[in-house]
Amino acid sequence: MYSAPxxxxxxxxxxxxxxxxxxxxxxxxxxxxxxxxxIEAKEHVFCExxxxxHVYRIEDGVIALSKVLSDGRRQIIDFAYPGxxxxxxxxxxxxxxxxxxxxxxxxxxxxxxxxHDAARDPALAFRLYNAVSAELSAARRLLVSVGQGxxxxxxxxxxxxxxxxxxxxxxxxxxxxxxxxxIADLLGLTIETVSRxxxxxxxMRVIEIQNGNDVRILDANRLEEIAG
Amino acid sequence: MYSAPxxxxxxxxxxxxxxxxxxxxxxxxxxxxxxxxxIEAKEHVFCExxxxxHVYRIEDGVIALSKVLSDGRRQIIDFAYPGxxxxxxxxxxxxxxxxxxxxxxxxxxxxxxxxHDAARDPALAFRLYNAVSAELSAARRLLVSVGQGxxxxxxxxxxxxxxxxxxxxxxxxxxxxxxxxxIADLLGLTIETVSRxxxxxxxMRVIEIQNGNDVRILDANRLEEIAG
DNA sequence: CGAGACGTTGAAGAAGGTCAATGCAAGTGG
DNA sequence: CCACTTGCATTGACCTTCTTCAACGTCTCG
Numbered sequence: 001m002y003s004a005p006x007x008x009x010x011x012x013x014x015x016x017x018x019x020x021x022x023x024x025x026x027x028x029x030x031x032x033x034x035x036x037x038x039i040e041a042k043e044h045v046f047c048e049x050x051x052x053x054h055v056y057r058i059e060d061g062v063i064a065l066s067k068v069l070s071d072g073r074r075q076i077i078d079f080a081y082p083g084x085x086x087x088x089x090x091x092x093x094x095x096x097x098x099x100x101x102x103x104x105x106x107x108x109x110x111x112x113x114x115x116h117d118a119a120r121d122p123a124l125a126f127r128l129y130n131a132v133s134a135e136l137s138a139a140r141r142l143l144v145s146v147g148q149g150x151x152x153x154x155x156x157x158x159x160x161x162x163x164x165x166x167x168x169x170x171x172x173x174x175x176x177x178x179x180x181x182x183i184a185d186l187l188g189l190t191i192e193t194v195s196r197x198x199x200x201x202x203x204m205r206v207i208e209i210q211n212g213n214d215v216r217i218l219d220a221n222r223l224e225e226i227a228g
Numbered sequence: 229m230y231s232a233p234x235x236x237x238x239x240x241x242x243x244x245x246x247x248x249x250x251x252x253x254x255x256x257x258x259x260x261x262x263x264x265x266x267i268e269a270k271e272h273v274f275c276e277x278x279x280x281x282h283v284y285r286i287e288d289g290v291i292a293l294s295k296v297l298s299d300g301r302r303q304i305i306d307f308a309y310p311g312x313x314x315x316x317x318x319x320x321x322x323x324x325x326x327x328x329x330x331x332x333x334x335x336x337x338x339x340x341x342x343x344h345d346a347a348r349d350p351a352l353a354f355r356l357y358n359a360v361s362a363e364l365s366a367a368r369r370l371l372v373s374v375g376q377g378x379x380x381x382x383x384x385x386x387x388x389x390x391x392x393x394x395x396x397x398x399x400x401x402x403x404x405x406x407x408x409x410x411i412a413d414l415l416g417l418t419i420e421t422v423s424r425x426x427x428x429x430x431x432m433r434v435i436e437i438q439n440g441n442d443v444r445i446l447d448a449n450r451l452e453e454i455a456g
Numbered sequence: 457c458g459a460g461a462c463g464t465t466g467a468a469g470a471a472g473g474t475c476a477a478t479g480c481a482a483g484t485g486g
Numbered sequence: 487c488c489a490c491t492t493g494c495a496t497t498g499a500c501c502t503t504c505t506t507c508a509a510c511g512t513c514t515c516g
Contacts, residue, residue, distance in 0.1 A: 067368075075375040118353075118354055119350055125350050126346055126347055133318065133319070136363055140305050140324075143367060143370060143374065189473090191496095192474085193471090194495095195497080196496080196497080212480095212495075228299075407462070420504090421503090421504060422463095
């Protein structure tokens, strides 16, 4: 479950990513020196209860941060995309699971070193502050969507959020590198409702679905309208 | 809506507050020198779109942070209790409203000064980081509750959360310094469902309600069980 | 006192969940 | 190579939970 980080060159590092909603911390000191670990799809980076040994920077792929309840229900807290960090802003042991939705690469930095550095380097500490602030904003946006939105509204804002995050090849072509169940658990819905809602959006000619996991936005204005 | 801060002695500052869920930043530098502003119930400290001029430390009362959608739906993001800070972890203009649920006092510190200080003082920057991290944890706990919980589970965890936060005179006696509509908008429910659920908890002899706004927990174990 | 804000309760309706069947593509083993 | 399994997505029928709409009670404050 928690294999030792293996050193390796980071080959898949995308730099051209757009992220209007996030404020990624470019070049958090020390992150260029960390080792890179390869994570298989569905493999856990860490689990709830594990000691918080590292902070990870996603180099490639998508990691789902989630909380699993005792009866199996699961809430995904956030999807971490390349450039995002996971493991920041926590104290003591991990409170969430971090699981790869697809094959990933993450860069690892020992927590102790980071905290040690931050206590001495105001610029680093300030960047940590900004990184966590960005996560806070994202969590609150999601909360508004889940707390107030209908299924249709949640799916629409999810697609818009992803449009701003994922490294897509074409404008308006969004790759969904996760299963329906991941989307459902992010939005507080069931896979059936996610599926039905996507179908409805297809019928409305707002989106088009290619190969199951690639969503083409046909009517961006209408989608924004629906998202509220 | 945004009256000039008025200088005044902070008389109502409670120090004996317990907050197991939060990690308040005791003595954020500069906060002892800020002016104190009195806020009436339902008055806004700031609104969405206002320039982010100050960070506020709650001295007395409770402030609701919320997002109001175009059609009037509202999601409360957090309740800020004495010792908590609002206005941290944001960039540019305010994205949320901050509204007093009851008469409050807040201590004001100009944002520019704080950021100026933080860029030079690693200890301050690190405390800011911790303060925002605590908010992030709270937001994520709420998200799990709203995304996965039934009405009963949401209300139960809400009560438990408050038990850890509010400065209560007696153990197991929780004051609710907000209206039912505030609770509803926090938990993604309607006031009717909140009311019915509280009634159900009363019928189950898990809680007792005194004077409408004071909740006595009769069976804490059962309540934790229900919260999941 | 009367008006307004807030809370509670009931009845009816809708959105989404649950259960179940089907489809479909990618392995896997004979 | 083909039968079989397995994981994931879609769709339909039914049901539960929560919302909506409405009435009423209570309290406060002008």
